[in-house]
Amino acid sequence: MLNFRGHSWLIGGAQGTGIERGASIFTSALALWGYRVFGKREYYSNIMGEHSYYYVRFDERPVHSHIERYHILTAYDAETVFRHSLEGVEGAALLFNQAHKSTKLASIHTIEERLAEDIAKRLGKQVKDVLLSDILEEAESYGIKVYPLDYNEILSKVASKTKETMVSLARTNNVVAVSASLALMGYELDSLIEAISYVFENKKRVVDLNAAVAEATYEHVRSKGYDTSFAIKLRKLNRNGKLLLVNGNQTVALGKLVAGCRFQTYYPITPASDESFFLEDNEIIDLQVTQEDFPVIQESKILDSTGSIVVFQTEDEIAAITAATGAALTGVRASTSTSGPGLSLMVEGLGWAGMNEVPVVVVHYQRGGPSTGLPTRTEQGDLRFVIHAGHGEFPRVVLASGDIEEAFYDTIRAFNYAEKYQLPVILLLDKYIANSLVSIEKLDVKKVKIERGEVLSEEDLLKLKSLNEEYKRFKFTETGVSPRVFAGTKHAVYWATGDEHDEAGHITEDPVLRQKMMEKRMSKLNLIEKEVPIDERAKYFGPENPDLLLVSWGSTKGTILDLMETMSKEGHNLGFLQIRMVHPFPENFVSSIIGNKKWVIVENNYSAQLGGLIREKTGFVPTYQIVKYNGRQISLDELYIAVKRVIFGQAPKRQVLTNGA
């Protein structure tokens, strides 16, 4: 099979027919037995009918990336078989609905012409002549084992047992597919039913129905003897405690709750808005406080109360960032989340926040661009854009999390940076992080403390007043940071304006003040370089003298780490430099790591944007580029091949990866 740890499971079907639910049952079942999973979701910008699929890689130890070649493909529609059959490794299992055997390729309108032609070509046929059985044959010739299932028979049995109609049972095709694949691998039915209960939140009627389907499927698989014929078998692992199954939208939302974000604006957009929906679902927040924590607080209500987050759907993204900024002015930790076109609309608002030193956090999920682009596909195309977005020059922090777990901690840090340095912070993620699913052991809510920076209280202001001093929001200070006052605090007022301003916040065009204010604002970038620990800005993984250094940012991290493990078993020692704070750029550290190493830049975009940034900041030019821009994430298997080519001196300077369906 493949050189990587673990196995790859793949399910596919039409949008709206339960692919995600199916994957959810599968991952839950595996987690229940203690397996670590990584799931990757692919779907069209469409509500119903287009092809959607889901990879799950699983292993006994943690996995951080997906593999495209499958070990088990379970398909309840014909399209999935046409699209994915030939991606299997030798010895893989392909489970399908035998009723589709004679389905014609040409009858499936959701398959792109280009793809249909390529499939036909691969089979040496014309599109009009291709049947599903043809592709099965081809798959078998690759050493893939084909398992026909009689969906009709399975569901008929359920129908007779439950009095459900066949039409309504069609909704459980996904459960048949999942159950069959689990049965094949020797997973226990009882555990599966437990997983089903979990996924359907113990709603008895639904759970019972789906359990019945699972049971019937198990019977069917057993009756055919499939369950004894497949090499890969699951076993119950010993594990302390449960596994948390989360995607990036969720870890960011959880990070916001923990960080104390209490105001979130959004305008619906894929793949950002699920974060906001999750927050809205959890708008009432449990608190853990003691009397000692708040000895003097007036709102002692806090002690027996809950907190809350207001999640506000705006009319557009301009309103989203400006409303979040308006809220932030009052001192609340405020944020907005968006993607692609949304950020393009936020540019002017970002500048106002920068000019007025307002801490506002923008979580930006990159997707395939430009323009509407590929709304549901992934890319890392916005690095330069977010660093330079906005006319004129103002400080900002741009963080790029490497994975779903890191996104949780980075979210909390984002608010800390925003408030300590009083500037907009952009947390740069992507669709891969947003929509992938990973099993993690725990989120450590005490790992990152809350740091709110300098804020003057009512009491501080009273003191000032008694000294006859006026509060100045933009006071010139040593550090460039001026103590904040939350708008609405007693004993003060202040002003803010997008125009250049004096210390009080009033408009000025005075060239001397202007220059000082520019320097005050921009100097905060130096302060960040001085104060933020380097491992929050960049991180090196690997031996001191690697055979080859990979440099990247964002969501490629998991894939690269998984690759390093595999390659080291083969005797190749890779190093990996992950840039976490892309702006301000950690140039000294990066220079010291790159030194005179041979290095490869790895990015999910066309122009190798980080490569350019590194050259701008350090002068180093990547020895090799590995890039991809077809809207699909670099997979572990294709990166393995590309890096091997580099190591063996067979790679061109630029390799463009092309995998993905």
Next chain:
Amino acid sequence: MLNFRGHSWLIGGAQGTGIERGASIFTSALALWGYRVFGKREYYSNIMGEHSYYYVRFDERPVHSHIERYHILTAYDAETVFRHSLEGVEGAALLFNQAHKSTKLASIHTIEERLAEDIAKRLGKQVKDVLLSDILEEAESYGIKVYPLDYNEILSKVASKTKETMVSLARTNNVVAVSASLALMGYELDSLIEAISYVFENKKRVVDLNAAVAEATYEHVRSKGYDTSFAIKLRKLNRNGKLLLVNGNQTVALGKLVAGCRFQTYYPITPASDESFFLEDNEIIDLQVTQEDFPVIQESKILDSTGSIVVFQTEDEIAAITAATGAALTGVRASTSTSGPGLSLMVEGLGWAGMNEVPVVVVHYQRGGPSTGLPTRTEQGDLRFVIHAGHGEFPRVVLASGDIEEAFYDTIRAFNYAEKYQLPVILLLDKYIANSLVSIEKLDVKKVKIERGEVLSEEDLLKLKSLNEEYKRFKFTETGVSPRVFAGTKHAVYWATGDEHDEAGHITEDPVLRQKMMEKRMSKLNLIEKEVPIDERAKYFGPENPDLLLVSWGSTKGTILDLMETMSKEGHNLGFLQIRMVHPFPENFVSSIIGNKKWVIVENNYSAQLGGLIREKTGFVPTYQIVKYNGRQISLDELYIAVKRVIFGQAPKRQVLTNGA
């Protein structure tokens, strides 16, 4: 006096009291005598009352920049005297209204506190104690000659002659100021009256009144004997033909008319909108055509007709760029012009044009940022922003004109690039170019031909149809450029979408097509590098082996060229590398010029953005930086000092220039 050719004249007064008109009379008068002029305008973001001033540098030979130290300052209000008196060179003349002698500094509310304090400090006094006479004394101690004028007496005479009231005559203070300064330099009254007629478009009543004011002023100056006491004297020069007096807003507008731009959208914003107003004033366009030019054209009306440009005021900048793009789809050359925040709002629209390969031209006048910033002041702060504006990656061209004249030709080229390469083009200018005034000999309307790129006509489409071929808007071709069809052309239809699309323009999420389309679009950047002559992309001025190489872009060009001339007389041979197309970047040429030279980057921004870009693209790091970001353009005199420090090894690596009032 100073080392530079020519002299510097300065007029100041409150906004709304005729500063611009005054400067216009002055420059016209000088041009009438054959002098070459360069005028620079400074004003507040205010309608009435704040301080406004205008430098005019003039000489017998062309001048391309302003000098801050004045030879003649003519002030009809007290504020101007307080603000500018001490900027004079030795031997300079200061003309003022003697009634202001005992005006108190503290009484002038439009002077910023910071400035008032600095003035007082310079005079060794408290703000409350400073009188105008104090500053005059100080000026005299610098060797500046002070000329009191009795405005009241002058205007009283005019009043009695013309029956105008003194109140209404207050509007002619500017003419007194201008006339006095001209009288001082021995300029003839008759010529002045001719200039006045020109400026007031021969409107008899106004001309007569202003002529009377000029005459009375001349008498007054003569009566005081001032006209014999000042060293600088003007003379009538021999010149063939007239001089064209234009600002950058006008040359761009003229460029658009010549380029064939027939649709302009705008949303009012300083300093861009004057360009649109000028276009609207000239919305009906004379044509020069012959029967031979259009032998077959159906609209033969053209032969005896006029053309026109629709200038469309939109509700915002989002509508401005999208309406221009909508128009461009129909084949018309379409454009919009904006500044600062306007461009920030256009980002999403820019991406759609990039994705759909629509030729649309955006003229962007940079002003002091970030945010609302300094709406009426200059800066070069948006270089990186315009190169990277928009999520995702798409090709664009960014041009930066070096001066008012160059902007004319670049405007025409911008449309050619846009149509040949089917992409958005951004012409990057700034407030200095928009609002400065220069005398030029002529605009050569035949210098740049019109190149519309590949367009299919009705006939072409008929032919296609007869071959049973479908027209495909985004057809894959060798060059990456697909022949266009203007929407509305008979015998075709096509589609466009911001989503990734196939050749016909329909949505696709196919990874293979996606990759090909990305490559098709991005490859146009290579085509541009291949096809566009290098001198349209970067230009080197100076000897092969200069003592020092200055590298810059945009509006610093004139200043640097003027500096080279001055310095070469002093025996220092400077070289100047001007980057004209900042994207795609002319890296080979730039590398070849920089080579191993000692070089200075000169920019009107904080981060030396071009410096970073050069390092990113070529690896070269500037030996020195000269930057400025107080909202005022780098002046010839301060650049002279800064560059001398570099030459004499006395400069720090980064010099921040601070001049300007």
Next chain:
Amino acid sequence: MELKFKLTDYRTSVHNNWCPGCGDFGILSSIQQALYELQMDPSNVLIFSGIGCSGKTPHYINTYGFHTLHGRALPYAIGAKLARPDLEVIAVVGDGDGLGIGAGHFVNAGRRNVDFTVVIYDNEVYGLTKGQAAPTLKLGVQTKSLPKPNISQAVNPILLAYASGYTFIARGYAYDTNHLKELIKQAIQHRGSAVVDVLQPCPTYNDIHTKDWYAGKGNVDPKTGKEIPRIYKLENEGYNCVITNDMSEEEISKKIAQMIIKAYEWGDRIPVGVFYRDLRFDTFEERLEKRIPNYKAYPPGKQAISNREGYPIADISKIVQSLSV
């Protein structure tokens, strides 16, 4: 009579991926039918859309089709129309698209009276992003896709169009394609800016205002015991609201008051048809023509700009002269 264009000439072969039963199908075919009955040359028609399920429409119609940005269909369309006033320009917008993010353009377009047509796909939800509340969803309503009842009031498209200055305002129903087609034809033929708000059931996310509901579900006639369809036609009840130049202020006021009452009507009786037609205003293009006499005869999109040798033909010498001293 032989017709030059067949109905199929307005269709494309693009795979349509709207949900089964979506009201969008009815709107699509009404537009195609209208173009067909008006025998419009597909090459003379430009259809602009924004982003949303509705935004996909142009891909299914065989005319020039532009699927633009979320909320921006109107300015794109207006730009094209002003460059080529001789072409037929239609903008189709979602309710979130046109009245939420696009509301600023919607209001400001109304003031201009450019001769084009706007069709609103009014399904009360954001379809393509999975069912959030659109600006037309009423306060407190909770469709199946919403976790909580809608927290905002609804905007009334008829009223907003009226306040914005549109000179033709109608409402249609997606499943009555015959009637809707007629409205779209009238809108296209109207000189000036026309809006057709289309009640569009979204079976996937809007389980409140469904096809059945519009058809009368739960609206039982106490006498007959039968369900009465909620939708009725204004024209069948003698309603007419055409405003002309020769009408008195008073007459106009009365008509408008009546129109507003109709605009509010909802629930058991929902009017469709033409709510408002104002014939007092010139189009934007006509106003442009007053400035540029040959604007329509020789519009921007048709002008020649260079001669045989490729040189510009604009003659700026008079302007240059006026700037020369």
Next chain:
Amino acid sequence: MELKFKLTDYRTSVHNNWCPGCGDFGILSSIQQALYELQMDPSNVLIFSGIGCSGKTPHYINTYGFHTLHGRALPYAIGAKLARPDLEVIAVVGDGDGLGIGAGHFVNAGRRNVDFTVVIYDNEVYGLTKGQAAPTLKLGVQTKSLPKPNISQAVNPILLAYASGYTFIARGYAYDTNHLKELIKQAIQHRGSAVVDVLQPCPTYNDIHTKDWYAGKGNVDPKTGKEIPRIYKLENEGYNCVITNDMSEEEISKKIAQMIIKAYEWGDRIPVGVFYRDLRFDTFEERLEKRIPNYKAYPPGKQAISNREGYPIADISKIVQSLSV
């Protein structure tokens, strides 16, 4: 009674650079006077503005003042209000700012009924950019700053506010500060979104609707030969348009029809006063409170987020639990 705050407590020492005679001065002092009479603690008041001459207002008022972006004052203001519902939030906008570039926010804010006040500086021109036509300038009018007569129709702020859902709609006149102050006070005290459209002469660019014109210039009473002021007060003519929950549909319709006639009135007689007050709707904050019971008592802007040692106090364990297998 001793008042805690003096009128001067609402003034700043910032140099005011509006043109002499600008109507903005009247609006400024009406706002200050209103705050004074309501004895609002300056630290409890947040004033947001957009960009334009009007945008400079906050700098002249001694409260928290935010001079935001062109067209965006409303979302900034709403964000702040929702974070701190206990504060008084006012947004002042130019007519270009609020109804041109900001129209989308204006319309969508109306739907929410957030408890805040919007004041429109209605001078019919873009002041700060030198006199272009604002959306409130009427068709064909040519102010001295325009090269040609205005090519677009005007939007009627009263009508647009009504169509958008504002629950308090008034019009004031900049030079009648006493009356305007009262309107602003009522707007502030209204529970829900309130709009006050203020007729604001711009002596620099608008030479049509000048102070003199409003005062009656050219509007000669044929009987007396005297000029009759154009502006009159609605309340003086018994007009009242308060809508309450207990009114019948019919009653409401009548009231609204009447309101719309008043909204159109212009020329020789121009009404100012309260056009519309709708008491039927909860505020957005009240609706939020239904979801988050302690929202008003413990709003976002007042919540503690960390404990003594700086650790987060949010307890996500239940959520984590629900996601764990």
